[in-house]
Amino acid sequence: MKILFCNIAFMKYYRGIMPGVDEPVNLCVRTKDMSQVQEQFNFSSCFLEDKETCLGYFSAKSAGGSKAGQVHIEKISGVSPSDDFAENVLVVWCAKKEGNDNRMVVVGWYKNATVYRYYQEAIFGEGEDEFHQLYNIVAETENCVLLPVGERSRYTRWNIPKKKGANGPAFGFGPSTAWYAEEEKAQDFVRDLVKRIDEYDGDNLMYKELD
Numbered sequence: 001m002k003i004l005f006c007n008i009a010f011m012k013y014y015r016g017i018m019p020g021v022d023e024p025v026n027l028c029v030r031t032k033d034m035s036q037v038q039e040q041f042n043f044s045s046c047f048l049e050d051k052e053t054c055l056g057y058f059s060a061k062s063a064g065g066s067k068a069g070q071v072h073i074e075k076i077s078g079v080s081p082s083d084d085f086a087e088n089v090l091v092v093w094c095a096k097k098e099g100n101d102n103r104m105v106v107v108g109w110y111k112n113a114t115v116y117r118y119y120q121e122a123i124f125g126e127g128e129d130e131f132h133q134l135y136n137i138v139a140e141t142e143n144c145v146l147l148p149v150g151e152r153s154r155y156t157r158w159n160i161p162k163k164k165g166a167n168g169p170a171f172g173f174g175p176s177t178a179w180y181a182e183e184e185k186a187q188d189f190v191r192d193l194v195k196r197i198d199e200y201d202g203d204n205l206m207y208k209e210l211d
């Protein structure tokens with residue numbers, strides 16, 4: 001199946017930064033200006049081409065900073081090196097959990113997503129209210145789920161491995177912000193996780209009303 005794991009900052013709601021309520025922690029890219037944390041809007045529904053969608057962002061690092069960062073979508077099953085985007089991808093959003101245990105967990109997912117090789121830009125508003133949003137993944141809102149913070153802490157359900165040395169997992173995230181789950185040894189883990197995602201019937205934090 002087509003699947004992509006993306007490492008982003010940890011937030012509760014991903015509907016924009018709300019001081020004292022929801023601020024990004026464990027950033028993948030260091031910045032002093034928190035407004036530049038683009039994934040802060042990953043679960044903020046908007047209209048794009050007359051469809052209610054979520055615009056997802058993760059940092060696609062460029063080699064040496066000389067070229068525009070790209071997602072290596074050719075590593076996704078069935079996608080060609082010449083393709084500019086991949087369709088019908090399950091995108092699993094992951095983040096380093098709050099606290100000191102250094103765990104990475106699933107925070108949510110997009111089903112049937114389109115993953116772009118290069119960043120796209122959406123422009124909202126006009127004049128002084130004009131806002132530019134970068135994204136490299138898009139999915140219809142009805143296919144997006146954001147797990148409640150407490151649910152994310154269920155270790156046996158939502159923990160994501162990080163590739164380590166001889167004493168650690170042989171698969172999982174390395175230094176990159178993307179994991180394509182290509183390793184043969186990862187397939188049992190991926191299959192079990194997809195089953196949990198398909199069977200999930202708990203709360204979707206996207207629909208929580210915020211004060």
